[in-house]
Amino acid sequence: xxSEICIPxxxxxxxxxxxxxxxxxxxxxxxxxxxxxxxxxxxxxxxLRSGTMKTQIQDAAGQVQITGFLLPGEVIGMxxxxxNIHVSNAIALEDSxxxxxxxxxxxxxxxxxxxxxxxxxxxxxxxxxRSHQMVMSLGTLRSExxxxxxxxxxxxRLSLLGYSSTEFILRMSRxxxxxxxxxxxxxxxxxxxxxxxDGLLHxxxxxxxxxxxxxxxxxxxxxCG
Amino acid sequence: xxSEICIPxxxxxxxxxxxxxxxxxxxxxxxxxxxxxxxxxxxxxxxLRSGTMKTQIQDAAGQVQITGFLLPGEVIGMxxxxxNIHVSNAIALEDSxxxxxxxxxxxxxxxxxxxxxxxxxxxxxxxxxRSHQMVMSLGTLRSExxxxxxxxxxxxRLSLLGYSSTEFILRMSRxxxxxxxxxxxxxxxxxxxxxxxDGLLHxxxxxxxxxxxxxxxxxxxxxCG
DNA sequence: CGCCTCTTTGATAAAAGTCAATCAGGGTGG
DNA sequence: CCACCCTGATTGACTTTTATCAAAGAGGCG
Numbered sequence: 001x002x003s004e005i006c007i008p009x010x011x012x013x014x015x016x017x018x019x020x021x022x023x024x025x026x027x028x029x030x031x032x033x034x035x036x037x038x039x040x041x042x043x044x045x046x047x048l049r050s051g052t053m054k055t056q057i058q059d060a061a062g063q064v065q066i067t068g069f070l071l072p073g074e075v076i077g078m079x080x081x082x083x084n085i086h087v088s089n090a091i092a093l094e095d096s097x098x099x100x101x102x103x104x105x106x107x108x109x110x111x112x113x114x115x116x117x118x119x120x121x122x123x124x125x126x127x128x129x130r131s132h133q134m135v136m137s138l139g140t141l142r143s144e145x146x147x148x149x150x151x152x153x154x155x156x157r158l159s160l161l162g163y164s165s166t167e168f169i170l171r172m173s174r175x176x177x178x179x180x181x182x183x184x185x186x187x188x189x190x191x192x193x194x195x196x197x198d199g200l201l202h203x204x205x206x207x208x209x210x211x212x213x214x215x216x217x218x219x220x221x222x223x224c225g
Numbered sequence: 226x227x228s229e230i231c232i233p234x235x236x237x238x239x240x241x242x243x244x245x246x247x248x249x250x251x252x253x254x255x256x257x258x259x260x261x262x263x264x265x266x267x268x269x270x271x272x273l274r275s276g277t278m279k280t281q282i283q284d285a286a287g288q289v290q291i292t293g294f295l296l297p298g299e300v301i302g303m304x305x306x307x308x309n310i311h312v313s314n315a316i317a318l319e320d321s322x323x324x325x326x327x328x329x330x331x332x333x334x335x336x337x338x339x340x341x342x343x344x345x346x347x348x349x350x351x352x353x354x355r356s357h358q359m360v361m362s363l364g365t366l367r368s369e370x371x372x373x374x375x376x377x378x379x380x381x382r383l384s385l386l387g388y389s390s391t392e393f394i395l396r397m398s399r400x401x402x403x404x405x406x407x408x409x410x411x412x413x414x415x416x417x418x419x420x421x422x423d424g425l426l427h428x429x430x431x432x433x434x435x436x437x438x439x440x441x442x443x444x445x446x447x448x449c450g
Numbered sequence: 451c452g453c454c455t456c457t458t459t460g461a462t463a464a465a466a467g468t469c470a471a472t473c474a475g476g477g478t479g480g
Numbered sequence: 481c482c483a484c485c486c487t488g489a490t491t492g493a494c495t496t497t498t499a500t501c502a503a504a505g506a507g508g509c510g
Contacts, residue, residue, distance in 0.1 A: 057357055061446055065361035079357060081350035088357070110342070117335070117342065124349040125306035131356035132282055132304060132313070136290035138363035139407035143498070174457065182364035184499055189458055205457080205507075221286055368466070399489065409467060414490055430475080430489080 025100040029053070035076065035090040035098060042080030044100045048072050051096020052171040055088045066180040067131070069172060071157050078124050093171040138182045146181045147191045149220035155210060166213070170206040250325040260301065260315040260323060267305030269325045273297050276321020277396040280313045291405040292356070294397060296382050303349050318396040363407045371406045372416045374445035380435060391438070395431040
């Protein structure tokens with residue numbers, strides 16, 4: 001049953017049962033603490049079961065870049081498969097829970113369950129595409145377009161999880177949004193104020209209410225980072 | 226022998242021989258033409274054998290973002306494995322040649338050659354990491370830092386191929402560099418002029434001569450996007 | 451209540467973009 | 481062979497966008 005969240009794509013019931021064997025363990029990650037850190041050996045991947053997390057990379061100078069905000073059902077840790085060393089930090093934005101997918105088991109099972117291999121190939125390809133979209137957002141969009149695209153993206157992903165697509169709570173600070181979008185926290189704050197003034201949304205601290213989705217879409221350019 | 230270029234990492238001689246069976250075909254791509262286009266079915270991956278290519282995505286409005294410049298030995302097309310439809314265009318910047326790696330063969334061979342599976346997992350993970358670095362570059366670096374990091378990155382990759390790390394020819398225009406780095410062609414041009422004035426490099430059209438690598442590294446912040 | 455973090459807002463400055471004109475090379479055709 | 485044209489590159493003047501610095505306001509929690 002967990003595996004349906006972790007790996008929710010077209011598998012037969014039988015396959016899903018087999019797959020359940022993969023998930024031996026769950027881990028709770030309290031708000032603010034790390035699931036793994038840069039340099040840790042990569043022994044598992046993780047499917048986010050509940051909560052919200054962020055992944056961030058950092059350079060030698062300590063400069064940080066958030067590379068993703070993760071929602072339930074999404075898989076964390078695939079950037080550590082090059083040398084089996086994590087190259088990012090995964091930090092919980094609220095109390096969260098992940099299911100552990102040991103690489104060892106994944107490998108041995110993949111031998112006899114080709115669809116599992118396909119599935120992970122697809123997930124990795126999806127992450128590549130997502131990251132490329134992010135590059136496009138940072139490379140071509142202006143601040144207001146980036147924030148609009150960000151909100152639409154969050155909205156769509158929450159919607160897929162069965163939550164409201166128009167009312168939700170941002171689990172990340174203005175600073176984290178700014179870092180993610182290549183902007184400063186002040187710019188994010190000003191944009192929220194302007195969007196609210198222009199009737200695109202209501203925002204009260206981290207509670208967002210998207211009012212004019214068509215206008216937001218138009219701003220973002222219909223595509224959704 | 227081709228496979229050593231296409232998939233150059235730790236395999237036994239025997240494995241390499243088996244792997245050679247994968248490479249049935251080579252394709253020549255003349256300068257300016259496409260290896261594949263957005264929307265094409267993904268039936269193969271491609272290892273670049275010679276030349277230089279770029280991959281770019283585009284949104285509904287036709288806005289383009291270059292997501293990578295490819296040098297010999299690098300693998301193209303992994304972003305198409307989500308739905309087996311290419312989500313990018315791959316275009317030759319000079320006359321190039323790729324070896325074709327049919328997915329069908331890759332899949333059947335992977336069953337009996339686990340190392341091949343690992344290898345592709347690693348390559349995909351590498352692309353994820355590379356793209357995340359790109360996000361960091363766009364999100365946190367200023368224009369001069371981005372260009373310095375770009376030049377160092379090209380330099381390192383050429384060096385690994387046995388070419389000079391200080392003298393090389395840029396196969397892409399100022400506009401393409403600008404698009405890739407989220408800047409305008411004028412900014413790139415000005416930066417090259419400034420770098421030359423400051424004695425960091427010589428540049429004559431597309432011929433670059435890196436003179437002060439330490440200074441370039443310092444500018445880029447030692448990390449190399 | 452008071453402290454602490456996060457957020458908002460304003461004033462100013464810096465970075466990069468835009469518009470425009472000129473320049474350089476490379477290739478083509480007279 | 482040379483002039484011309486076309487694309488790509490450079491440079492300048494000016495504008496826009498976003499960052500920076502600074503101060504004040506709003507919640508939340510001990």
